[in-house]
Amino acid sequence: MAVSSPDTAVRTGRVTRALIYALLIVFAVYYLLPFYVMVVNSFKPLDEIRGGAMLALPKLFTVEPWLTAWNSAQIGVSPTGLSPYFINSILMVVPAVALSTVFGAINGYVLTKWRFPGHDIVFGMMLLACFIPFQIVLIPMARILGLVGLAGSTPGLVMVHVVYGIGFTTLFFRNYYEAFPTELVKAAQIDGASFWQIFFRILLPSSGPIIVVTVIWQFTNVWNDFLFGASFGDFDSMPMTVALNNLVSSSTGVKEYNVHFAGAIMAALPTLVVYIVSGRYFVRGLMAGAVKG
Amino acid sequence: MSITQTETVPIVTTATARERLQGWLPRLVLAPSFAAVLLFVYGFILFTFYLSFTNSKILPNFTFVGLQNYEKLFAAPNWWTALSNLAIFGGLYIVICTIVGLGLAILLDQKIRGEGLLRPIYLYPMALSFIVTGTAWKWFLDPGIGVETIVRSWGFETFTFDWIKNNDMAIYTVVIAAVWQSSGFVMAMFLAGLRGIDNEILKAAQIDGASNFQLYRRIVIPLLKPAFLSAFVVLAHLAIKSYDLVVALTNGGPGRATELPATFMYSYTFTRNQMGIGASSAVIMLVMIASVIVPYIYAEVKGGQSNGR
Amino acid sequence: MAFLEIDSLIKRFGPVEVLKGINLQVEEGGFLVLVGPSGCGKSTLLSMIAGLDTISEGEIRIKGKRVNELPPSQRDIAMVFQSYALYPNMTVGGNIAFGLEMRGVDKAERDKAVARVADMLQIGHLLNRKPSQLSGGQRQRVAMGRALVRDPQVFLFDEPLSNLDAKLRVDMRTEIKRLHQKMGTTIVYVTHDQIEAMTLATQIAVLKDGVLQQFGTPAEIYNDPVNVFVADFMGSPAMNLVPARVTANGSAVAVALKRDNEPDLLLEAGRGAASLARHDGREILLGIRPEAITDTDGADRTARTVVHAGCHVDVVEPAGSDTFVVTRLGAREVIARMRSDARVRPGERVDFAFNMDKAVFFDPATQARVA
Numbered sequence: 007m008a009v010s011s012p013d014t015a016v017r018t019g020r021v022t023r024a025l026i027y028a029l030l031i032v033f034a035v036y037y038l039l040p041f042y043v044m045v046v047n048s049f050k051p052l053d054e055i056r057g058g059a060m061l062a063l064p065k066l067f068t069v070e071p072w073l074t075a076w077n078s079a080q081i082g083v084s085p086t087g088l089s090p091y092f093i094n095s096i097l098m099v100v101p102a103v104a105l106s107t108v109f110g111a112i113n114g115y116v117l118t119k120w121r122f123p124g125h126d127i128v129f130g131m132m133l134l135a136c137f138i139p140f141q142i143v144l145i146p147m148a149r150i151l152g153l154v155g156l157a158g159s160t161p162g163l164v165m166v167h168v169v170y171g172i173g174f175t176t177l178f179f180r181n182y183y184e185a186f187p188t189e190l191v192k193a194a195q196i197d198g199a200s201f202w203q204i205f206f207r208i209l210l211p212s213s214g215p216i217i218v219v220t221v222i223w224q225f226t227n228v229w230n231d232f233l234f235g236a237s238f239g240d241f242d243s244m245p246m247t248v249a250l251n252n253l254v255s256s257s258t259g260v261k262e263y264n265v266h267f268a269g270a271i272m273a274a275l276p277t278l279v280v281y282i283v284s285g286r287y288f289v290r291g292l293m294a295g296a297v298k299g
Numbered sequence: 300m301s302i303t304q305t306e307t308v309p310i311v312t313t314a315t316a317r318e319r320l321q322g323w324l325p326r327l328v329l330a331p332s333f334a335a336v337l338l339f340v341y342g343f344i345l346f347t348f349y350l351s352f353t354n355s356k357i358l359p360n361f362t363f364v365g366l367q368n369y370e371k372l373f374a375a376p377n378w379w380t381a382l383s384n385l386a387i388f389g390g391l392y393i394v395i396c397t398i399v400g401l402g403l404a405i406l407l408d409q410k411i412r413g414e415g416l417l418r419p420i421y422l423y424p425m426a427l428s429f430i431v432t433g434t435a436w437k438w439f440l441d442p443g444i445g446v447e448t449i450v451r452s453w454g455f456e457t458f459t460f461d462w463i464k465n466n467d468m469a470i471y472t473v474v475i476a477a478v479w480q481s482s483g484f485v486m487a488m489f490l491a492g493l494r495g496i497d498n499e500i501l502k503a504a505q506i507d508g509a510s511n512f513q514l515y516r517r518i519v520i521p522l523l524k525p526a527f528l529s530a531f532v533v534l535a536h537l538a539i540k541s542y543d544l545v546v547a548l549t550n551g552g553p554g555r556a557t558e559l560p561a562t563f564m565y566s567y568t569f570t571r572n573q574m575g576i577g578a579s580s581a582v583i584m585l586v587m588i589a590s591v592i593v594p595y596i597y598a599e600v601k602g603g604q605s606n607g608r
Numbered sequence: 609m610a611f612l613e614i615d616s617l618i619k620r621f622g623p624v625e626v627l628k629g630i631n632l633q634v635e636e637g638g639f640l641v642l643v644g645p646s647g648c649g650k651s652t653l654l655s656m657i658a659g660l661d662t663i664s665e666g667e668i669r670i671k672g673k674r675v676n677e678l679p680p681s682q683r684d685i686a687m688v689f690q691s692y693a694l695y696p697n698m699t700v701g702g703n704i705a706f707g708l709e710m711r712g713v714d715k716a717e718r719d720k721a722v723a724r725v726a727d728m729l730q731i732g733h734l735l736n737r738k739p740s741q742l743s744g745g746q747r748q749r750v751a752m753g754r755a756l757v758r759d760p761q762v763f764l765f766d767e768p769l770s771n772l773d774a775k776l777r778v779d780m781r782t783e784i785k786r787l788h789q790k791m792g793t794t795i796v797y798v799t800h801d802q803i804e805a806m807t808l809a810t811q812i813a814v815l816k817d818g819v820l821q822q823f824g825t826p827a828e829i830y831n832d833p834v835n836v837f838v839a840d841f842m843g844s845p846a847m848n849l850v851p852a853r854v855t856a857n858g859s860a861v862a863v864a865l866k867r868d869n870e871p872d873l874l875l876e877a878g879r880g881a882a883s884l885a886r887h888d889g890r891e892i893l894l895g896i897r898p899e900a901i902t903d904t905d906g907a908d909r910t911a912r913t914v915v916h917a918g919c920h921v922d923v924v925e926p927a928g929s930d931t932f933v934v935t936r937l938g939a940r941e942v943i944a945r946m947r948s949d950a951r952v953r954p955g956e957r958v959d960f961a962f963n964m965d966k967a968v969f970f971d972p973a974t975q976a977r978v979a
Contacts (some may be wrong), residue, residue: 026406033403034420037483040421040435047438057449060439109332120325128333130596135340137592139540141564141581143343145350145574149359169339172332189693192660193591197707197754198681201324207706211697230428232543237569247430251547254434263438270434274427281426285419288426289487321679 048072048268055263071264075272079265080256081249082241088269091249095096095161095229098245102167103224109168110175110220115205117176118183119191129180136173140233143170151238158240166238167228174227175220178291182216182236183209215287222284226277246273344585351579357572368579377555378580381563384470388559389538391474392481396534397527399478405515407486408493416488421483429480433478433547436476437463466556468547473541473557476548481537485530492526493519528595535591538586560584611636611794612657612762617666619652619818626652628818629666634811635790643805644815645841650798651766653815657796658764659683670761681710687764690771692747694739694754701726701735704753711758725757745776752787765797769804776869781807802842806830814838833968836975839895845945847897850938851972856888863894863969865938870920873937878913878964880979887978893970898932902946902967903952907961915962924952935960 048071050064059065077087117129147166148157156162180260186209194204235245252274254266281288310371354364374380403421407414424432439445442461450458462468496519504518542561549557551566568577610633619627627649634640642650655661657668658894659680668675675683686707687795694703704725705718713721726732729749739747748768765784769777785808788795798804805812805826812829814821814837822834833839839847855874861881864872875894877884884892907914913915922941923934933944933952944960951979952958 023409026409028410030403030406030411030417032397034417037420037424037479040432040479043439044435055444058444058452060444112328113332116329118323122326128329131341132333132336133596134592135336137536137588137596138340138344139561139581139584139588140563141542142585143339144349145568145578146343147339169335169791171554172336176332187693189689189691190695192655192658192680193687193689193693193754194695194706195459195660196658196680196685196687199706199756200710201321201328203710208695208697226426227435230430232428232430232546233565235342236546237565243317247428247543250434251430254437255310255550261353263444266434266438270431274431277426277428278423281423282419285422288912289422293491295486 013252030289044267044271047264048271050264052260052264053185069110071268072272074262075253075265075268079253079269080258080259081264084241088246088249088253088272091244091246092272094160094243094249095240095246098163098167098243099225099228100229102164102171103221105164105168106171106224107175107176107220109172109218110177110179111210111217112205113172113176114179114181114183115209117180118186119188119204119209120201129176132173132176134173135170136177140170144233144237157238158243160243162238163243163245166234167224167231170234171224171227175224178216178220178223179240180212182213186212215290218284218287219291222280222288225280226291229277304534307337347578347581350575351582353575355574355578357574359574364575368575372576372579372583375576377431377558378560380555381558381560384557385539387470388473388477388541389470389535392477393531393534395474395478396485397530398480399482399528401489401520401523403482403486404489404493405519407490418487421486423483424480425484427480429543430477430547432480433544436472436479436503437548441473450595463549464553466553469553469556473545474546475540477541477544480544481534485534488526488530488533489523492523518529532591532595536588539587539591610634611638611671612640612796613667613669613672614653614657615667615669617653617656617663618665619649619656619661625852626818627656628825630815630820630824632813632820634794634796635865635974636794637810637845639788639795639797639810641799641805641809641812642815643799643802643812643841644821646800648816649818650800650815653869654764654796654798656765658687684761686758686760686762687766688751688755688768692739692751692766692768692771694747694750696739699736700731700742700750700753703750704735705760706759707754722753723755725753728756731754744772745780748772748776748780752784755803756787756791761794763795765794765795767799768797769799770801775929784808803844806842810977812842814841816841831966832977833895834977836893836895836970837967839970841899845898845932845943847895848901848940848942849897849970850894850942852885852892852894852938854887854890854892856885860939861885861888863892865894867919867938871917873917875915875917875962875964875967877969877979878911878915878967880967880969883979884969885968891972892978894938894951894973895968895970896962896964897944897966898945900963901942902960902961902963903944903946903950904961906947906950907963908963911963911965912934913964915964916959917962918957919960921954921956921958924954933958933960 021176046063049067049069050059051066051068051070054062054065054291075087076089079087079118081088081091115133116123120173151157151166156165190206190208194208199207229245230247231245232247232251235248238249238279239248241246250269350359351368352363352365353360354362354367403510407417411417440463442448442458442459442464445460447458447460450460463472500518500522501514504514509517540561541559542565545551545557545562551558551562560583564577564580564584567573567580612632612634614632617630618625619628627905630653631638642653644650652661656663659675659678663676669855670683670685689802694700695706698706701722704722708718708721720734723732723839726735729752731749731753733748734742734746734750738897739750742750748761751768767914768784768953769780772780781804788808797808802883806829809826811824812826817839822829822838824832829838833842836849850865852865852875853872855862855864859881861877861884862874863877864874867873902908902916904916919935919937921933921935925932925934929948931946931948931952933946933950935942935944946952958971970976971978
């Protein structure tokens, strides 16, 4: 076989293989179906959906639901559409990802190349922090944000996401730098490079892959977050996920399924694009988060 | 050499302030992050723990009431609903994700043409927000327009699928959506495990006369033990934290039929103004997660150290 | 005052003492080799000289100046690492120039210095390559270039040849020796390879378990080991160490070696006979190198005490330039080094010549040298 797939020792017969392909395709359909439903129905007029033709392609193709979802759908009390919340999310995600990545890189550098007594305890505590249920911090966080005047603001949400993202970013960079030869750091020390020079001139130029992994991981997590957005965001800072949920679960008026689907795709699109463009790094991030590298 | 001797060198030098700063620099650089984690994670945990022993209502107050909140918590029918839902949801979620993930991984590992296309299809739901997943499945499972209507339009007039509106069955729709979202990820973990197995072991087993089924049951699956453990830990901790998906899919309903500890905590704390009870439920959640995560991390860190150096 | 002085140096990691009071002095232009089995503390000692490890107790002085508190960059040292530690993101030229750049040397001067070193090491054509594009030997040269370019007071080498294959290792060894002879810089060199130690060093320090066993010239270490460990560690094949009993009869001192099914072999003591006489009747350990046991024609004619004795040949191992012959003495296998054309066959009885001038004697209990 010309395909360079990894060699498996297992041999299978023809019928078995046909069965395997059939099963794999059935599952592919299962995974694709909900997204297909979202896409086709976001381009249908509402009565086509109500008529029970959810799986059919649109008879009357319309972009109206998309425009409504973006510009004029009722979110909470105001008919603003999702656009302001999309912008809120971007304003929140960019600094949150940038800051948590920077902190993670520096922490990983110190925890591997400038070890001090107790470094493993510090790392262990930061690692455990990745896994706490955030419900345990909601009440005091709401108090603190109120005290420092960041309640309901984008900077407040940025701070929350940075603080609770540092654990994972540190984990990523620590594991990556752990494998980075320490002799290089020693050589640079002897060459007279300072703490920061070693970081910027020696480690950072070799950190491309882990930076990509970390940025994707953080971007996906922060963009997709709901709990913090719902707890600490208000109109000026509410992220896309919360706005989408408000749109979908608002109990007043007619349920505009097509608009809901269009809105859901909008909320999914940024992370989906990242996934499609750099799926390899995305998977690596997932794995690194799951098993210590 | 005479030149070297004319250089004046102090016999004893001590570190200058600058050098001493250099020595402390790594710790200084790490300090903000560590301080943030100490305060915002461990400090807050202690604060919430403390609140769980006070009669805080809409705002925190510091009147100590002992174990009253925990007594009230475990007397609340909703909390028991949440716990039994978590048991059903968590159990099914972990088991089904593991079976589907392992099955897909084994099937994909048979030199499949188009693996490069199938794998990302299985995995993409992981990139979506639970809110998006919830929205999609909410309407897809809705009896008024979704699966039930579709099947009826094919001629099965009496077909009924109204789990999402059914008090007894709604929790299973959460399982369906959650499995859809996470099983591809479990597949990826098992696939990585499978690809890490030395092919010579498999060849040796075949020469020993093992059938394909025996090969997987006796050799491959036992070798995947670490992947099973990782999958269990990740899934268990996701299950206990589950919040967004329930909110988007059923919002805890119908009634309180899909209440989970996370939604319970949120509603008691922020809408029912029972902060003390909310705090105590959060503490219970933390204990549940810690009992899964702490042994795992302890073993990982220990193992890493003995392998590492 | 020596150029580099290491004074009662102690290193602790937590409660564990890995270096237990080391004293060493190197003259300017000297080539000190630290040798010992892995875990003996030699690399830690080198790291402490470099300033990469802190000092628990004691003092390191370079040209009389205490450097304990100085960071590595201010000690005026350069180091060649076992893995070469070339910066993967920089070119060869960038790697060599990095140390100068960090010290604020301007670009033109850096280029000149790099060109000079590249010329010396014949790596001029590699300057624009990345380390990943180089062979092992080339990387080794670049690593040396990076050290040479700064013209430091002391060179430190941490097992620099251990990642090279056997042939290249011998070439690079010669190269390092030539560089040292040409530049006359002080060098401290860590290795676990005793042949490297013998060939390169002006002085050798043998370490074991954080304790300095012996410090001396290669000849002293080889011919006059102070204890069993040093005797056994240096030299290949290793020195024969055979249990024996001292028999003194007036001025005639000899050692008796037990043999299987034969009377004891009596070897008259040469050098050290006087000190050995004090141990009359006691068990000692005879140390004699393989090249001091030869066939009778190959014996050293200038030696004063050569004992001829017939021994049973167990195994014959031709090695090209020599033939190693194994016999059994004192319940140990004893290796003799004979000429390649010596006619010896296994199972035969052959006359061996023991050059007892080269023999040394140890106390089996304390392992220390007695004569």
